[in-house]
């Protein structure tokens with residue numbers, strides 16, 4: 001039996017809509033060790049957020065987990081009752097979101113909101129809850145934390161607000177934090193600061209982190225391993241260095257070529273041709289085939305399998321080190 | 328905050344000034360007030376004395392200033408019909424309307440808001456669908472009809488509750504209140520129920536719409552991600568967030584019920600201002616109409632002021648904020 005913190009096997013999350021079934025997550029598998037940082041990358045609509053919400057049991061209607069298994073510390077989360085799930089949420093698995101202006105309640109003080117989060121899991125009286133809240137705020141670098149408990153969200157800047165949200169996620173020292181693009185709405189300099197702090201906090205407390213982002217550059221500075229999603233499926237996975245240095249999947253290559261931060265000076269930025277097809281109408285075979293310059297008949301008919309355990313791509317013709325397709 | 332209050336007070340002063348001008352023009356300047364003030368068969372002497380007494384020989388702006396001056400001293404004139412000061416007359420009727428209006432908006436709020444929140448929280452459940460169906464009735468069935476049905480059912484057929492007049496009252500500050508006695512409460516029950524149905528329906532719909540919207544927001548998602556129970560989320564997050572629009576409606580409804588409880592007061596012979604204004608219109612008692620309009624304007628302005636101040640209490644973003 002593996003001692004991995006999280007073991008996701010063939011996870012499928014579907015939205016039954018009037019137009020048809022959207023397979024937002026279509027058979028994803030991965031494992032996450034304690035204290036590990038995993039980057040989840042993909043274009044808009046690739047299923048990153050839905051993956052995160054599936055793990056923590058917060059899918060919006062009409063979404064539901066249609067299959068697969070999520071083992072968290074050997075406990076099966078798929079099919080767990082809402083009240084059992086609630087006991088894990090915030091306590092052992094936390095989540096932070098993209099826009100701190102929308103996540104914090106504008107009409108309650110930071111202290112009130114943090115005390116609620118403490119008391120959701122026991123947490124004793126208001127005094128003890130607020131003391132814990134103040135400690136958590138100091139940890140994320142908010143000066144004069146005890147006094148700031150009486151402030152309202154609008155009295156903080158964007159970066160400080162996201163720190164507050166992170167402090168709420170850290171309150172119970174969870175084993176896993178799912179971070180859904182928490183720095184996308186922030187200035188670049190603050191983004192870098194928060195990334196560095198998150199990395200330190202995660203390492204310091206042994207918290208595992210799933211960092212969702214559409215930006216490979218951010219993930220490369222933070223994560224140990226990365227998973228690239230396309231149309232609800234994993235197209236490539238592996239240690240960050242390997243994936244960045246020698247991507248196997250043409251889609252990953254395309255993502256990398258469109259990144260200003262990673263391009264060689266003077267090199268032209270490339271865009272992946274075409275756009276993501278409708279999730280209602282996923283091509284048979286390789287879902288990336290309509291946009292792939294290496295696509296063959298095989299690609300259009302047969303879904304690709306995967307090669308290596310450590311670093312692999314779901315591709316019939318994975319790229320070699322020089323960037324061309326293998327035979 | 329203090330600056331805000333002062334600013335709003337000054338604004339309210341201007342609104343009252345504008346209202347007084349409108350009422351003045353509407354009631355005193357249009358048509359010939361003499362015809363209204365004295366009976367057509369009065370002698371010439373009385374006519375002239377009255378014209379002088381009311382300053383009707385003065386230019387219009389001077390008349391208005393005099394009117395304002397009297398207004399500021401609380402002098403709204405005397406009722407033609409009852410020959411007592413209008414202020415005294417309206418104030419003697421106001422408590423009855425005040426408690427009727429307050430009872431109906433409070434029932435509407437305490438019943439309607441929880442029902443609406445539930446309906447918004449579980450929009451698909453049969454209970455919620457029933458709640459919504461009832462709220463449609465509350466909107467579409469006319470007040471007078473419901474009033475008559477209530478009287479027929481509870482007063483005539485079942486003979487449980489009285490329908491008509493106020494019952495026993497208790498004197499506080501020189502005016503009678505019926506909500507303090509059991510007998511008074513029994514008299515209050517049917518008219519308050521009648522009057523509250525529309526408010527109930529409206530508050531149900533508003534709370535439901537607000538709750539539905541907020542339940543889908545990131546704020547609720549984040550609260551859930553922190554492990555809060557749905558009950559805590561509804562009670563602490565949702566209620567606080569929807570209370571801001573609800574306070575506005577509550578205030579407006581309270582104001583308009585005070586001013587226009589006419590139908591219910593008439594059906595239940597409730598001796599409030601609504602009945603007074605109907606009586607004064609039928610007897611062409613102009614000073615009473617003027618006094619009533621001014622008082623209603625004053626009540627509206629006051630309620631709006633209270634609503635705005637409550638806003639500032641509920642929404643910290645309206646108070647002055649510091650940033651880090």
Ligand SMILES: Nc1ncnc2c1ncn2[C@@H]1O[C@H](COP(=O)(O)OP(=O)(O)OP(=O)(O)O)[C@@H](O)[C@H]1O
Pocket residue numbers: 015017022024042043044045046047048049050051060061062063214279
């Ligand atoms: N409530 C919903 N109802 C129907 N479909 C949904 C719902 N939520 C998500 N989806 C679908 O699931 C798919 C994946 O969405 P998801 O939000 O996970 O994308 P994402 O990778 O997080 O994108 P982004 O970068 O824009 O946040 C999309 O095709 C979307 O249309």
Ligand code: SF4
Pocket residue numbers: 249250251286287288289290292293294295296299304314315316317318
């Ligand atoms: S399987 Fe074929 S179409 Fe899909 S990415 Fe690989 S080469 Fe391109």
Ligand SMILES: [Mg+2]
Pocket residue numbers: 048049050180
């Ligand atoms: Mg997303």
